[in-house]
Amino acid sequence: MKLFENNRNLFKYLFIATAIIIVLASLVISHHLVKSLSKEERNKIEIWAEATKEMATDTVNLNMNLLLQILKSNTTIPVILFDKKTDYYSSNNIELPESNEQEFLKKRAEDFKKKHKPIIIEIEDFDQYVYYDDSYTLKQLQLYPYIQLGVLFIFMITAFFALFTTMKMEQDRLWVGLSKETAHQLGTPISSLLAWIEYLKLKETDPATLLDMEKDVNRLQMITDRFSKIGSTPTLEKKNVAETLQQAIIYLEKRISKKVIFKLQTPDNPLYADISEPLLSWVLENLTKNAVDAMGGVGNITYTISDKGNFLSIDIQDTGKGIPKSKFKTIFNPGYTTKSRGWGLGLSLSKRIIESYHKGKIFVKSSEIGVGTTFCIELKKSN
Incomplete structure (x- = not known):
């Protein structure tokens, strides 16, 4: 699972690096094209200015047709010609206003001079003096890199979202397949155990021993039922959340170190939510076992149910080693685990159960290294 997580991160970084290289290459090419076209337009204006100069001389044997063709050839570059002697502005390829023409051209000439x-x-x-601006084509080309950046940015976001969605779907299929296969594999030995219990009843075995065995087998059946529900839409029923939590605590108290003290704080009025009791109990057990591991089997776990208006919250607070703030979201990723054993599926499945099936939220509410951690589950209240 860690290898899958590392490969996924590597692929993500490679994708980002490739996109950045494409963007940079595109910017370099666009900049080169803009620079080349700008230089070419400068050369055209210099030739145009030279033709204007030749037209103003008294030189004999001028090729007037050629000069006129040069002057008429400029149909794209805005040009302003200022005659210093007469203090008069004339223009080419510029749309003029109906009034204050000279003031308008004077202002435009100042703008052209800055560029x-x-x-x-x-x-x-x-x-x-010849003042000129960039042609419409050059201006479009200057905007092109920014448009291209926008398009590439949208493409990167879309592609990244598609990649993330695909990977998430693959993970979901993996967890669903693993869960259902686990449920299937458990089915046979559980059936066999039930048969042995019935056989032992016929042999007049100690009833207390048989009762404990039945409880454990029933527990295995409930666990199998939980795994089989992964990937399917569970049936939600209106339940008293405090009672569900209390039942989970009673079960865990008998199977966890006596050095762990459980505390339950509930509001005066019962709070109800539409839940799948087996799946919610599984989440509570997961969080409790993680808390016990974080405390090294010694400490306090406090469960607090609170009324938050349209929803209720369940806080699970431990006195363990705490979680770094940078890991608050990472711990819910499939495959993430700090244990030497385990697949790192507990919190990932818990998040899926709360958010996908119950339309609620689960998150790290607070944590302090060496002091403890508080997980919070939020569920919408039933009417």
């Missing part, structure tokens, strides 16, 4: 260094056209008696 790109203007190109200066200087000849005799001619002084102009």
Whole structure:
């Protein structure tokens, strides 16, 4: 079970690392494309500025058609041409307002200047500045990495959730199969024991001995019934929770060290909940046995039932070695155990019984190293 947990964590880290590498590679490529396109647009504007300069000269033998084609070729890059001599702004590829056109272009020119260094056209008696902005295509490409990051993030969350769900379903199938197989394997020896008890009755065996044997066999039958219910929807019945808890304590007191002192605190009025008594008793026994192990077989276990309005709570408090805060949630994972023996299924199955079957909650309420731990079970009250 620990190997499965380690492999699962390794696969999770590999998945995250791969996703990060994909994101970083995508960002590097996008940045390179943006930089290349930005450089190309700068070159286009420089050629456009040079054509404007040539048009303003009196040089003979100019290829006017070529210059006009260059000037007309810019259909995507917003450009503002400022004539310093006349203090006049003209533009290309910019949607102009119906009024205050010059003020609008002056403000836009200042904005363009912050993004790109203007190109200066200087000849005799001619002084102009070319301001330009990124084309619409380049702006889209600049946004692309952020859009891509968002898409990849959604993909990672979706994939991780799908992976987690698949693994959880596999674990559930494993626990269900294990539980039902255990119940099946127990069925044969229990039937045999019942037959031997009937045989011993005919032999006039001590009735007290037979009564104890019957109790233990009945207990085995109840345990088998619990295992067989895993994976199936149990029948819930309205029960007095205090009575169920008291019966579990009576059973455990006879089978646990006399050095463990049990205390039960209940409210004045009985509290009822819709429960599967065999399964809830199993959870209470699991928590109690874990508490006994944590105390080394010596200490106090206090059970407190409280009315919380629409629900009731059962606190199981021990005086054991405590649990680190970092392990509060981990201890409910399948396969987690601090014991040298055991599969680490107790708390995992307890969580499934409370949350999946009873629609309640089970969690570590508090814990202090060397002082003790309190587990809490919350169940919805019956009307």
